Amino acid sequence: MNTDQLCGLLAEPSRLRTYSAVVLGATTPDQVAGTTGLPNATVGKALQKLIKAGIITASPALAADESVFKEAVRGQQTERTPLDPDPERDAVLKAFIRDGRLTHFPTYPEKLRVVLEYLATTFEPDRDYPETEVNTLLNQWHPDHAALRRELVDARLLVRTNSIYRRA
16 A cells, blocks of 8 residues: 555545544444544444555454554655765765755764765866856755855865866
8 A cells, every 4th residue: 555545545534533543442343433432334434444455454353554654655765876886975975965955064074075075076077167157056955055165175176266166
């Protein structure tokens, strides 16, 4: 079951309340009705749907499968493409880069270096970049392009001469 199906199944308040009651320990339809305040007929219909979907079992007593949420989310996850072939460097990059954006600056110098080296690949070697173009490219990574530019220059990954930048 995927996340859309699971959300659709539990979007109906009577099914959500019924499922919740079983998770909280109700083991019979009468207990579910008593816990939720729903009429027996409504509980019966909700239980039929939930049992058919496989998130509640009925014998010997009602029981909820709480693992369906993790399974649904895991089933939706796509395989992540590593940002670096080296697993240690990739782990650092994964911690600071999400959806092609730098989420925050690393505080440890060795981690900052890994991130800066990765960001430096934005620039082609042997090509001059005016400062406005550098700012535009770095803005794609993080809104504080000035800090990124400074860090790249300080790390000697970009060289600046008369407001013209070049990848070192």
